[in-house]
Amino acid sequence: QSVLTQPPSASGTPGQRVTISCSGSSSNIGSNTVSWYQQLPGTAPKLLIYNNNQRPSGVPDRFSGSKSGTSASLAISGLQSEDEADYYCAAWDDSLNGGVFGGGTKLTVL
Amino acid sequence: QVQLVQSGAEVKKPGASVKVSCKASGYSFATYGLSWVRQAPGQGLEWMGWISAYNPNTNYAQKLQGRVTMTTDTSTSTAYMELRSLRSDDTAVYYCAKGHNWNEPAFDYWGQGTLVTVSS
Numbered sequence: 687q688s689v690l691t692q693p694p695s696a697s698g699t700p701g702q703r704v705t706i707s708c709s710g711s712s713s714n715i716g717s718n719t720v721s722w723y724q725q726l727p728g729t730a731p732k733l734l735i736y737n738n739n740q741r742p743s744g745v746p747d748r749f750s751g752s753k754s755g756t757s758a759s760l761a762i763s764g765l766q767s768e769d770e771a772d773y774y775c776a777a778w779d780d781s782l783n784g785g786v787f788g789g790g791t792k793l794t795v796l
Numbered sequence: 797q798v799q800l801v802q803s804g805a806e807v808k809k810p811g812a813s814v815k816v817s818c819k820a821s822g823y824s825f826a827t828y829g830l831s832w833v834r835q836a837p838g839q840g841l842e843w844m845g846w847i848s849a850y851n852p853n854t855n856y857a858q859k860l861q862g863r864v865t866m867t868t869d870t871s872t873s874t875a876y877m878e879l880r881s882l883r884s885d886d887t888a889v890y891y892c893a894k895g896h897n898w899n900e901p902a903f904d905y906w907g908q909g910t911l912v913t914v915s916s
Contacts, residue, residue, distance in 0.1 A: 785843030785901035
């Protein structure tokens, strides 16, 4: 199982706001920044959020990130059909001295 | 524009080795390190390690220590990842990815991925 814990699935209807959680520990999320990725089927992951809540240029402001203690969240507002994808959180782990990912959350737009 | 172009798919037998390349363009190769991430079929992402493009520093995932070697060739702006003693559970898509800090898995550019299949 993954070091970072995400729900396996999430869903919402167009226009809704959905959040995806990512739970870790003091050695990863508790002491390092969190990134979020979107992965469409058959493609490489795309960076959505870095440094907990920063968006790379080109990422819509419908996507936002937050972190509190040893947990982080990705929020998607104004849900669109093209948001249907897998979402992963990531952080550095000081104990493992390496990067760690969540197991991924499959978002379905109903 | 920044591009990372990886080598093509590979089929290997158990116990063999594979070497995947990642050619970078559109930025100063020596300025940033490169990481490698893999994804087994239907599974999540797994960080494999990082290599500096301007000195010999590397940092490998603990579970791959002793089996993986990452190198770079600054003359061709190419990074390489070699994995030895392949097992069936090494079957995965392997990605190279560019980040800004060696200890932060925030990768703004990714290669297209290289499928490595390990099968007898």
